Amino acid sequence: MNAEELLQKYDAGERNFEGINLAHVNLAGADLSGINLSKANLVEANLSGANLSQANLREANLARVNFTEANLCHAILLKANLTEAQFGYASLIGAVLIEANLVNAFMFNAVVTDANFTDALMKGVVMPDGSDYQQVLV
Numbered sequence: 001m002n003a004e005e006l007l008q009k010y011d012a013g014e015r016n017f018e019g020i021n022l023a024h025v026n027l028a029g030a031d032l033s034g035i036n037l038s039k040a041n042l043v044e045a046n047l048s049g050a051n052l053s054q055a056n057l058r059e060a061n062l063a064r065v066n067f068t069e070a071n072l073c074h075a076i077l078l079k080a081n082l083t084e085a086q087f088g089y090a091s092l093i094g095a096v097l098i099e100a101n102l103v104n105a106f107m108f109n110a111v112v113t114d115a116n117f118t119d120a121l122m123k124g125v126v127m128p129d130g131s132d133y134q135q136v137l138v
Contacts, residue, residue: 003027010035028066038076 003025006017016036023041029049038058048068055075063083067090074094082102087110095115102117104124 003030033071 001017001020001022003022006020006022006025006027007030009017010032015034017040018036019039020037021041022037022045023043024045025042026046027050028046030047031051032055033051033053034055035052036056037060038056040057040060042060042062042065044064045062046066047070048066049070050067051071052067052075053071053073055072057080058076058078059080060077061081062077062085063081064085065082066086068086069089070087070091072087072090072092072095075092075096077095077097077100079099080097080101082097082100082105084104085102085106087105087107089109090107091111092115093111093113095112097120098116098118100117100120102120102122102125105122106126108126
């Protein structure tokens with residue numbers, strides 16, 4: 001499925017896209033609030049400026065995804081692979097990132113108020129204030 005097909009189905013009211021392959025897709029600026037992309041493959045997708053509020057991204061492969069300025073408020077990212085994902089200026093207010101893999105993710109200037117990072121793998125993460133996660137723990 002490509003971006004155009006996904007957006008057409010979403011606009012027609014479909015929300016369940018569990019397990020879909022959207023690697024390298026460009027959905028910059030798309031309104032996908034409440035979408036179910038659990039277990040989906042979105043490796044290297046462009047979701048900059050997208051509205052993914054209340055989206056289900058549980059166990060999705062989101063490695064190297066561009067989430068710059070995206071709205072991920074109250075999104076479920078439980079056990080998601082977010083290795084090297086870009087979250088600059090993104091909003092993750094109330095997002096659930098329990099057991100997510102955030103190795104080398106870039107979160108500079110991201111808003112993470114009330115986000116749940118319990119048991120998340122965060123080695124090398126650049127935090128919202130620009131510090132390295134490992135430095136924050138020291």
